[in-house]
Amino acid sequence: MTTSATPRGLPIEISGLSKHFGDVVAVDNLSFTVAPGRVTGFLGPNGSGKTTTLRMLLGLVSPSAGQATIGGKFYRELPNPSGLVGAVLEATSFHPARRARTHLRMVARAGGHDEARADVVLDLVGLTDDARRKVGGFSMGMRQRLELASALIGDPDILILDEPSNGLDPQGIAWLREFMRYLAGEGRTILVSSHLLAEMAQTIDDAVIVSHGQLKAQGPLEAMTSGLTGACMQARTPEGDRLCSLLDQEGLRFRRLAHDMVAIDGVTPEQIGPLLATHQIVLYELSNQGADLESIFLELTSGLGFGEASLSS
């Protein structure tokens, strides 16, 4: 997803971070790094500690242990925090009686930025025509855009987005996806949390997967999805029984999807193609299903008590 634009920003480092709320462990010894100029998806089911982690990074929640830093400094120690980091945390944090432009002017003032940036960012998120409208009358999608505009007021190199697609309709989600691509294209560092895996798969470079506050996986998305664990080939053949016998003999994992359709797990086209040719199995179709983010995610979090419902809301 990242383009050739010069990477902007500083590395985000989460090191041994933990947060306990009474007996509840929200984040448990979490460590990961976000590289500058990359779009990193911070993924996990609802209640997996994503929001708490981001809030600790921004100094809103104090960690029970460990630390979260940006370029080696705590957020509150940054000389011009909103000029370096823009954050979208919740789309409801507006005074309903304030106009969109006034809200942004206020944000610009608080961050020490030029108030003229209000109009620039309104234009950027497509809210110029609504600049004089009161936020109380905004739809969820418009509020989310305004929140993004607030985050961009200081033209930050780093963007931290917490579930930015929450409450958005499909059109809004598509807009957000394009917008994130645009921002990434400028070389900005983006850390975006979400439980909408299919959406994230189209946007992110790297993924950090958490569950129960613990790190489950981290790395480039491409490396994750091309790993053997989740790879899958689908074969359509009139010789389904012969194919299954062969796979059985070879010790390969497979699933019979239909009388003429077999899914073979953990293999690549380079492995399965020659095998089928050698045994002269007639094929109507052989397709690489690959491993999607969701299947990786489900595999990593399986048995931990998270159902699909928590992933698809």
Place this chain on the structure above:
Amino acid sequence: MTAIRAEMLKMRTMPGVWVTFGLAFPLTILYMTGLFAAQGYPGHTFSYVQGVPHLRQLLGAGYFGITFLAPILGVICITGEYRNKTMTSTFVLTPVRTRVLAAKVFVTTLWCVLIACLTLVTVFAIGLAWNAALGGVSSQVVDQFGAVVPGLLASTILLGLFGLGFGTLVKNQVAAILITIGTTFILEMLLVLLARAIFHYNLNWLPSAASQALAGLLARGLGNRHDPALQLLSWWKGGLVMLAWGLIPLALGYFTTFRRDVT
């Protein structure tokens, strides 16, 4: 400085602030009306004020409304953030929270000065004209400026900080307003009367009485609003007590609510 400028804009764009300001005007007029009516005599419903205490009362007519409007301004300044969940973005933009609180103290002070000035303008624009129309001498009222205005301003500021303190501590806007107004208008009245009746104690260090003492000469000779027999503290003692009424809840609020995790 950036935090102060942002807080100024926030206050300016909160309808509650303007409602509070809007109330200061009619309440000042209401008080002046009562004052002129109190001077009336058979055949004349209203009459001009005379005598130093009444001249000062006219000049400080806004104090009547300020007693509860200033604390409301303080409460709104901080609870408006919690009510609309804007505190999260405030703390993201200004991560050093003491700066946020300091900015709010400054802005509350400034708006309290403004509301006190609004009442003074009302007195000068309407009260003096009315007094003159009734036969009074305006210069006699103006002569009391030095004796009334500093105390009025100081009292208004500390009443605002009193509200800000409770707003920091309580967070819930309605509850904070009820507590500050309830304390100054209902609870204090009951306690003052009970202390006198049962313990023969001069309970003059509660917020309303302390601020009235700070307001100083404008109230002197007229007795306490709740209990005319109550002997007020000297103006500087009243100021210190009122400062404590603002700073103690502010400090408690800072070390409890304000520094708490924003989840």
